[in-house]
Amino acid sequence: MKKIIAFLFLFQISFGQINPEEVETAENEFETNFFDALKEKAIENYDKAIISLQKCLQKEPLNPEIHYQLGVNYLAQKNYIEAENAFQKAVDLEPKQRWYWNGLYDVHYQTKAYEKAIIIVEKLVTFDANMKEDLVSLYMNTQQFDKAKTAIDDIESKGTLSKTIEMYQLQLQNMSKGNKPKIIDLEAAIKSNPKAEQNYIDLIYAYSVNNQEDKAFQTALLLEKELPNSDLAHVSLVKFHIQANDISKATDSYKRVVKSSKIDFKIKQRVLNEYLIFATKNPQLLVEIDNSISYFDNNVGMDVNKELGKFFYNKNNFELAQKYIEKSNSNDIEAIDLLLNIYDFNKQFEKMAKKSEVCIDLFPTKANLYYYAAKGNNNLKNFKKAKDFLEMGIDYVIDDPNLEVGFCKQFIICADGLSDLKMKQTYQKRLDAISKK
Numbered sequence: 080m081k082k083i084i085a086f087l088f089l090f091q092i093s094f095g096q097i098n099p100e101e102v103e104t105a106e107n108e109f110e111t112n113f114f115d116a117l118k119e120k121a122i123e124n125y126d127k128a129i130i131s132l133q134k135c136l137q138k139e140p141l142n143p144e145i146h147y148q149l150g151v152n153y154l155a156q157k158n159y160i161e162a163e164n165a166f167q168k169a170v171d172l173e174p175k176q177r178w179y180w181n182g183l184y185d186v187h188y189q190t191k192a193y194e195k196a197i198i199i200v201e202k203l204v205t206f207d208a209n210m211k212e213d214l215v216s217l218y219m220n221t222q223q224f225d226k227a228k229t230a231i232d233d234i235e236s237k238g239t240l241s242k243t244i245e246m247y248q249l250q251l252q253n254m255s256k257g258n259k260p261k262i263i264d265l266e267a268a269i270k271s272n273p274k275a276e277q278n279y280i281d282l283i284y285a286y287s288v289n290n291q292e293d294k295a296f297q298t299a300l301l302l303e304k305e306l307p308n309s310d311l312a313h314v315s316l317v318k319f320h321i322q323a324n325d326i327s328k329a330t331d332s333y334k335r336v337v338k339s340s341k342i343d344f345k346i347k348q349r350v351l352n353e354y355l356i357f358a359t360k361n362p363q364l365l366v367e368i369d370n371s372i373s374y375f376d377n378n379v380g381m382d383v384n385k386e387l388g389k390f391f392y393n394k395n396n397f398e399l400a401q402k403y404i405e406k407s408n409s410n411d412i413e414a415i416d417l418l419l420n421i422y423d424f425n426k427q428f429e430k431m432a433k434k435s436e437v438c439i440d441l442f443p444t445k446a447n448l449y450y451y452a453a454k455g456n457n458n459l460k461n462f463k464k465a466k467d468f469l470e471m472g473i474d475y476v477i478d479d480p481n482l483e484v485g486f487c488k489q490f491i492i493c494a495d496g497l498s499d500l501k502m503k504q505t506y507q508k509r510l511d512a513i514s515k516k
Contacts, residue, residue, distance in 0.1 A: 116129075116152075147169040150162045154186060212234070219288070276306055282295075317336060321354070385414050426458075432456050449468045457489055466493045
């Protein structure tokens with residue numbers, strides 16, 4: 080139950096449903112239905128999850144998170160029309176939330192509506208510049224080669240191209256010379272020179288673009304046979320072995336990719352994501368994730384432990400989320416907020432107090448850090464210390480009534496601990512005034 084409450088806390092704080100402490104009771108009808116929806120989704124009872132979410136909508140029809148969760152469940156059922164409608168409603172209500180746009184992208188990509196997917200990814204690029212690689216792939220799939228070239232040039236101007244984008248760039252260069260490789264030509268080239276690795280890579284791509292996945296798989300197997308030292312063969316083989324639910328072979332290929340010094344980091348990252356989703360369905364494989372993290376340590380621009388922590392947090396697995404975020408080297412506010420949420424709802428008040436106090440030095444105007452520091456110290460009976468944090472932090476609370484309520488309640492708890500009647504009366508009046516708004 081604590082894990083579900085923690086998830087609901089993040090959702091409700093983000094969308095202004097209730098204050099930080101009321102969520103712990105989880106007694107009202109809306110919360111009960113939302114809990115039920117999460118539980119049913121987790122065990123793949125999507126029909127029941129949808130029913131519970133529809134009850135939530137009766138209470139809060141303009142809550143974008145409920146529409147998003149409906150989209151997730153409809154998508155799991157492959158009910159693409161309803162999924163698209165639900166994600167679109169979430170986007171309309173909260174266009175600044177990237178995950179709602181991601182939901183629409185998933186629908187269009189799975190239904191091969193690439194033109195619609197392009198519109199969404201063009202939006203997602205504003206949230207994450209790395210999505211431009213997806214955009215290049217979509218432009219190539221829809222034969223918008225001029226736009227693909229422009230996007231590749233933009234990526235190249237800002238940094239190093241991944242192997243995949245280099246492949247697209249080479250294909251565009253060949254096309255501009257009138258030498259666009261065709262499937263029949265690539266097949267002939269492999270027969271005449273079976274040791275030329277790039278021909279296999281180009282053919283795998285060509286088959287995939289033409290939705291000939293079986294032939295793409297056979298080509299990857301042939302590459303593995305002809306060039307046993309080819310790590311690139313396993314980039315494709317990971318996906319195919321996962322689709323076949325072949326745990327042993329998928330794991331062997333995954334290890335081969337992440338250990339390789341020849342494969343671009345972005346490709347490794349994509350393969351990690353594919354294998355991670357596979358591992359959540361086969362928990363015995365999570366040890367392989369742990370064992371492979373060290374191969375990402377020297378890659379600038381991504382903290383793998385943090386990303387794993389976020390992944391498991393969004394999957395409501397707060398035990399693993401805490402494990403990875405604590406191992407993270409990241410001191411960005413996103414990771415800090417997630418970790419403090421976990422500490423709060425697991426009642427790890429000593430950890431919560433210490434972490435928030437350290438982070439205040441990094442983010443001295445972030446009001447919620449003072450709230451967590453005060454709450455942690457209140458629960459540890461360090462009332463004087465809690466009062467200091469509350470007094471320092473409350474001035475940073477701006478246009479956030481939920482957090483202001485949380486501060487007032489911690490002041491009242493602190494006042495009881497210090498037997499300060501005047502303080503208690505002051506913040507009880509402030510709390511009452513907020514409640515009447």
